[in-house]
Amino acid sequence: MATPSSNQVTAKAHTNIALVKYWGKKDEDLxxxxxxxxxxxxDHFYTETTVSFSKGLKTDTIKIDNQLVNxxxxxxxxxxxNIVRKKAHINLPAEVSxxxxxxxxxxxxxxxxxxxxxxxASSRAAGLSLNKKQLSxxxxxxxxxxxxxxxxxxxxxxxGQDDESSYAMPLKSDLINDIRIVALTIKTSPKKFSSRKAxxxxxxxxxxxxxxxxxxxxxxxxxxxxxxxxxxxxxGHISELNAMRMHALTMSSDPSILYFNEATLRxxxxxxxxxxxxxxxYYTIDAGPNVKIICKEKNVSIISKYFEKIFDKNRVIxxxxxxxxxxx
Amino acid sequence: MATPSSNQVTAKAHTNIALVKYWGKKDEDLxxxxxxxxxxxxDHFYTETTVSFSKGLKTDTIKIDNQLVNxxxxxxxxxxxNIVRKKAHINLPAEVSxxxxxxxxxxxxxxxxxxxxxxxASSRAAGLSLNKKQLSxxxxxxxxxxxxxxxxxxxxxxxGQDDESSYAMPLKSDLINDIRIVALTIKTSPKKFSSRKAxxxxxxxxxxxxxxxxxxxxxxxxxxxxxxxxxxxxxGHISELNAMRMHALTMSSDPSILYFNEATLRxxxxxxxxxxxxxxxYYTIDAGPNVKIICKEKNVSIISKYFEKIFDKNRVIxxxxxxxxxxx
Numbered sequence: 001m002a003t004p005s006s007n008q009v010t011a012k013a014h015t016n017i018a019l020v021k022y023w024g025k026k027d028e029d030l031x032x033x034x035x036x037x038x039x040x041x042x043d044h045f046y047t048e049t050t051v052s053f054s055k056g057l058k059t060d061t062i063k064i065d066n067q068l069v070n071x072x073x074x075x076x077x078x079x080x081x082n083i084v085r086k087k088a089h090i091n092l093p094a095e096v097s098x099x100x101x102x103x104x105x106x107x108x109x110x111x112x113x114x115x116x117x118x119x120x121a122s123s124r125a126a127g128l129s130l131n132k133k134q135l136s137x138x139x140x141x142x143x144x145x146x147x148x149x150x151x152x153x154x155x156x157x158x159x160g161q162d163d164e165s166s167y168a169m170p171l172k173s174d175l176i177n178d179i180r181i182v183a184l185t186i187k188t189s190p191k192k193f194s195s196r197k198a199x200x201x202x203x204x205x206x207x208x209x210x211x212x213x214x215x216x217x218x219x220x221x222x223x224x225x226x227x228x229x230x231x232x233x234x235x236g237h238i239s240e241l242n243a244m245r246m247h248a249l250t251m252s253s254d255p256s257i258l259y260f261n262e263a264t265l266r267x268x269x270x271x272x273x274x275x276x277x278x279x280x281x282y283y284t285i286d287a288g289p290n291v292k293i294i295c296k297e298k299n300v301s302i303i304s305k306y307f308e309k310i311f312d313k314n315r316v317i318x319x320x321x322x323x324x325x326x327x328x
Numbered sequence: 329m330a331t332p333s334s335n336q337v338t339a340k341a342h343t344n345i346a347l348v349k350y351w352g353k354k355d356e357d358l359x360x361x362x363x364x365x366x367x368x369x370x371d372h373f374y375t376e377t378t379v380s381f382s383k384g385l386k387t388d389t390i391k392i393d394n395q396l397v398n399x400x401x402x403x404x405x406x407x408x409x410n411i412v413r414k415k416a417h418i419n420l421p422a423e424v425s426x427x428x429x430x431x432x433x434x435x436x437x438x439x440x441x442x443x444x445x446x447x448x449a450s451s452r453a454a455g456l457s458l459n460k461k462q463l464s465x466x467x468x469x470x471x472x473x474x475x476x477x478x479x480x481x482x483x484x485x486x487x488g489q490d491d492e493s494s495y496a497m498p499l500k501s502d503l504i505n506d507i508r509i510v511a512l513t514i515k516t517s518p519k520k521f522s523s524r525k526a527x528x529x530x531x532x533x534x535x536x537x538x539x540x541x542x543x544x545x546x547x548x549x550x551x552x553x554x555x556x557x558x559x560x561x562x563x564g565h566i567s568e569l570n571a572m573r574m575h576a577l578t579m580s581s582d583p584s585i586l587y588f589n590e591a592t593l594r595x596x597x598x599x600x601x602x603x604x605x606x607x608x609x610y611y612t613i614d615a616g617p618n619v620k621i622i623c624k625e626k627n628v629s630i631i632s633k634y635f636e637k638i639f640d641k642n643r644v645i646x647x648x649x650x651x652x653x654x655x656x
Contacts, residue, residue, distance in 0.1 A: 207543040208536040208576065215535040244584040248536065248576035256572040262590040 008052035013116030014322035015045040035216040043322035049117035057093035088126035115142030116149035152323035173227035236282030336380035341444035342650040343373040363544040371650035377445035385421035416454035443470030444477035480651035501555035564610030
């Protein structure tokens, strides 16, 4: 039995954007993905979570942004804490307080930073001393993409086939010095279909899903080569295509799901126009209408100014590569 | 050698909308498709074309809507007339005058009615007496979907593998009495990527194209069963999914092509809302932003009024099933 830390533990984790998307599970319970994926952890958009286990509580008390969570979220976090308690052989209720510095459920992957921070804080508070690979495996149980947020910079999630073999690891590339993300947060309201449901629909009903599994293998190998060669252009091109091919899956599922809205179409067209003018940039879109633009440091200013003219200034956020999970 | 008719010949053909889409060629020259397709010929949107062959001309004189066509269209129609001349063993220039009662190149299949009317008028003017199957084979050489506009009502284009085996044929169903199309012509400007180019890109670069070939076989068989059983709901559901799966192909090609605009998204959402309210209707979209809504006669009024509030009244056109090619 591990000895729970007498004090509370606080951990901070950043969100990540996938350049090669994670879309579909092989195992819904353990969250083993159908394919690998590859992401960039960002310095903006993070979650800070404080956890303590104590005898004084009747049950888990969970607050997000100072508010007690609803029944559905409580159940999800409670189930995650049960995994931690089982690993640590303890049986104490937890007090969790989390602050999300990300727009919730609008394609900015708040669950990635949330479960990465929760995995780090809760495991240490429970007396466990996990290495980063183990933290990654644990975070994965809460939300698949959270396993990537344990690490900073470029990260690969190795699909694996069971709890032990499915985890993330960092990838080295000098592109990290130059790559920037201009995030356009055009909508922050919750989406109709959660990623989890939409993924399941794609796996079960899209006639293109089998081809997706093959193309991701190809994209992963190709992106890893661009990271070795510092080939930003090919990295951007593959990322953009990969995102559209993921959205083609949701569009081809039954029912058909289209996450784009008017602003999404406008940004896609703007990125193409900027590129035609010689400003190199690429777009990527997760399960929501928000668009993230991949560019180099030298073009950040011109791109962000361009979109500040179209949208509110506070909806255009420039992010750099961010670090992995940290304790405070 | 056939004897050219001394008089000019006028033929009229209607456009058709595909319920199971034609998307991709096996043979670019003969226009042999990768898959079969299935359409409904409409009573609105037609082309009237008058052709005569005469010694008095130096070369083919071709007018559309009273205007001489540009070099590119001239070449396309001239090549088509060469096929007719070769079949008829004549070597005379033609005078062609065509009136298109369809918005040009905006997903309303103007080329389908155009080449169906041209095939009928030019072949008879050249002295040929082709039956409808032969007319269908001939029209196909001008524009693939034109082969379907030779016939009225529900029509299947049998893919085949050569000039002889690739043609359309009519399908009987009592659904013909009840089915209606509410066409929303939200944009009439020419599109960036012609269907021909976009199809080629899909075949060559979409990782999903092979699966498309398989799913169309399935959709064709399923739609034919709905026609036999007068099963409007399943017909609508399959048509809607088939259209979105075609657009998923263009979206997943390199470069990615998205034909939808803001109005397209709005109409898709409106159709879903109407359906939730119990007004049964389905959308289909060709290679452009325009949407056609498939419904039953009893709901035409409520659906067209709904969209007349959103768009200009003259952009909402109610079409019934139309007849095949006719001579005047």
